[in-house]
Amino acid sequence: MPYPVWHETALVKQFKAQLCESHDLGNIQENTKILRTFGACRKTFGMYDIGKKELKAIEKVLKRGHFFRYGGKEIEKVEREWAEKIGVQTAVTVTSGTAALISGLQALGIGPGHSVLLPGYTFISTALAVTSVGAIPLYVEVDDSLTMDPEDLRKKIRNHTGCIIPVHMQGMPCDLSPILAIAAEKGIPVLEDCCQADGGSYRGHRLGSLGAIGAFSFNQYKIISCGEGGACVTSTPEIAERLYMAQDGSCSVWPETGEMSQAFFCGGNFRFNELNAAMLRVQVKKLDKILDRLRKTRAKLLEKLDLPEDCQFVPTHDEEGQCGVCLLIQAPTVERAIEEEERLAKAGHKVHRPINSGRHVYKAWDVVNARRGGVHPEWDAFRHPKNARIATHYDKAMKRTDDLLARTVLLHTPYEK
Ligand SMILES: Cc1ncc(COP(=O)(O)O)c(C=O)c1O
DSSP: OOOOOOOOOHHHHHHHHHHHHHOOOOOOOSHHHHHHHHHHHHHHHOOSSOOHHHHHHHHHHHHHTOOSSTTOSHHHHHHHHHHHHHTOSEEEEESSHHHHHHHHHHHTTOOTTOEEEEESBSOHHHHHHHHHTTOEEEEEOBOTTSSBOHHHHHHHOOTTEEEEOOBOGGGOOOOHHHHHHHHHHHTOOBEEEOTTOTTOEETTEETTSSSSEEEEEOSTTSSSOSSSOEEEEESOHHHHHHHHHHHBTTGGGOGGGOOOSSOOOOOOBOOOOHHHHHHHHHHHHHHHHHHHHHHHHHHHHHHHOOOOTTOEEEOOSOTTTSOSSEEEEEOSSHHHHHHHHHHHHHTTOOEEOGGGOGGGBGGGOHHHHTTOOOSBTTBOGGGOGGGTTOOOOTTSOOHHHHHHHHHEEEEEOOOOO
8 A cells, every 4th residue: 555645734834944944053163152052042942951061961971982871871870860850760761752652652561452542732742652552542632721631531431441641731730630540440551741741740749650651751842851862750660671671672681671570572772872861960950940940930920910801820730730831821712812812922922822733733643633644554553453443533623622722822931040
């Protein structure tokens, strides 16, 4: 079966044009210039607080000349430090947040015959991780906070549901208490997608520590960053072993891995490297300071913001634990939301309506929605006989999600040093 030719959509063209406009990296030659470039990067390209310490850490590894996971020092240390920060037994670093989600699903034994429930507002990677292991992503409505709605979650559970992925979008904790209760009642594991919420918490527990596994991203746009990177966390030893196998199928030959209590499976290669790990270690140390600044700025914004009477601020499911990256304003109608978006933009705020955030909205997950996501005609979750009983309904609109994403204005918190 031939694959369809990929055409650049208008959306992709527009995005590329924006990238070219803003991505002026200048002449990277000396440290001072690099640092200045980092500053410029932050305005347009993520990364809250990158500077000399990161540079020094990377330089140290460069001088040491050992970049590989095994035999190195930085990865082992950052994994210990990240596990400690999140309050879990084990952290396993990988190359990206997507790799963390894929490894997490593999560790949980998800594959053909399973559906995985995830919200209609998340980056497409969450859904693609599911298809990549041969399972079927099914969408759950969001609530006012734009995270997974527990009521709709309950309605969507079937006997083929293999995993639930609540996503802490924009640093906002999901309504984890009912989500975890439903999951426990039905015996379904929870894989928390914390890619946009590094360091956030829910009722005093760091995000990622309450589900069976937490998955994190450290790409350029995340709360802490090393350019590209990710991690899985867990406190279940059997899952930790499977995470090691998933991140490196050949880890059995390295003495560092130690003895495994279970048979190896054919894992892949999402191995992290020492350079990124060195940078990430500095970022992990900065994490709480970054969160503190973001939360304080958000609180000031909230105090100062003069909202019209018909619009309201939407509280998150944990106002202390949310990461402070944004605040949500809900308008009574889409028209009023557009007006409010324009008014706030004119006043100098960085705002958008989540409905316009491209691949973060289920409607734009075209490869999934068209059920043509297979890497090969014979290795395609949507053609797998074991998945034939799983009804997808991708053509059916999720009215509540559509409405909330269109009526909400998301205001980004500026990072104030
Ligand atoms: C919610 C969510 N999940 C998963 C990912 C994937 O992370 P990465 O880009 O590191 O693969 C992202 C990244 O943007 C994300 O925002």
